[in-house]
Amino acid sequence: MSAVRVTILADNCAAGRATRGEHGLSMHLAFGDRRILFDTGQGMVIADNARALGLDLAQVDTIVFSHGHYDHTGGLPAVMSVAREPIDIYLHPAALEPKYHVTSSGARPIGIPEAAAALRLPNSRLRLASEPVEIAPGIRTTGQIPRDPASPPPGETYHLDPCGEMADPLLDDQSLFFDTPGGLVVLLGCAHAGLVAILEHIRQLTGNRPLHAVIGGMHLGSATPDQLEALNVYLRQLSPALLVPLHCTGARACASLWTAFPEACCAGGVGVFFDFDLSAPSEAI
Ligand SMILES: [Zn+2]
Ligand SMILES: [Zn+2]
Numbered sequence: 466m467s468a469v470r471v472t473i474l475a476d477n478c479a480a481g482r483a484t485r486g487e488h489g490l491s492m493h494l495a496f497g498d499r500r501i502l503f504d505t506g507q508g509m510v511i512a513d514n515a516r517a518l519g520l521d522l523a524q525v526d527t528i529v530f531s532h533g534h535y536d537h538t539g540g541l542p543a544v545m546s547v548a549r550e551p552i553d554i555y556l557h558p559a560a561l562e563p564k565y566h567v568t569s570s571g572a573r574p575i576g577i578p579e580a581a582a583a584l585r586l587p588n589s590r591l592r593l594a595s596e597p598v599e600i601a602p603g604i605r606t607t608g609q610i611p612r613d614p615a616s617p618p619p620g621e622t623y624h625l626d627p628c629g630e631m632a633d634p635l636l637d638d639q640s641l642f643f644d645t646p647g648g649l650v651v652l653l654g655c656a657h658a659g660l661v662a663i664l665e666h667i668r669q670l671t672g673n674r675p676l677h678a679v680i681g682g683m684h685l686g687s688a689t690p691d692q693l694e695a696l697n698v699y700l701r702q703l704s705p706a707l708l709v710p711l712h713c714t715g716a717r718a719c720a721s722l723w724t725a726f727p728e729a730c731c732a733g734g735v736g737v738f739f740d741f742d743l744s745a746p747s748e749a750i
Pocket of ligand 1: 655
């Protein structure tokens with residue numbers, strides 16, 4: 466059985482000594498001799514946090530982007546600048562589209578920033594995919610998440626244009642998952658597709674394996690009390706052993722999850738890590 470260590474490298478909160486927070490998310494996966502980043506944060510803290518935590522970004526061989534927002538992709542140049550070997554970069558094609566947050570006070574670009582140039586460096590191998598991809602033995606992306614138009618996920622509306630006329634469906638939103646003897650471990654970026662839709666998609670991909678852990682941003686800042694309670698009812702059926710709400714989950718949603726799942730909830734923050742045993746290949750789906 467092989468082990469995976471998931472370390473939070475960028476998050477809104479910092480927990481580890483000499484680490485710093487930013488509005489962003491990055492997780493570092495160590496798996497055998499593989500070093501994988503799931504997102505890179507917005508780029509202000511990833512290099513210093515890696516140094517403080519004793520993680521060598523030069524060893525990273527693969528980057529998976531959950532979606533094309535700046536707070537998940539902006540750290541790419543910092544990683545590419547120290548890369549010793551070519552790096553495989555996985556993302557959904559829609560992650561490359563222009564993206565804006567439009568409010569009454571104006572439009573703010575929130576797509577992939579200078580990182581866009583780093584995507585095309587000679588030492589990056591761009592792997593565009595909307596389907597699930599096995600990026601390392603047993604570790605897979607969800608690919609594009611099927612949506613239920615009747616129940617859109619709670620969250621703000623983002624746009625593809627600065628005038629706010631074309632809503633961004635964020636089809637690029639994808640998660641990372643792997644199976645363990647205790648069930649599935651799911652790593653979320655911002656969960657723009659909706660946590661229920663994401664978990665249902667993964668259960669469908671895995672023949673309804675039990676859920677062990679969910680770690681990541683859940684984007685529930687604008688969820689109503691009824692929506693939060695509906696999520697708790699759904700999660701209660703799956704009874705995960707570990708819930709780590711990070712980044713954009715929102716204070717009220719965190720309070721709701723911690724109240725409903727006091728045993729499973731665990732505080733995140735930069736420097737917090739979790740070890741999991743990957744299912745043996747014969748058990749893998
Ligand atoms: Zn986002
Ligand atoms: Zn985000």
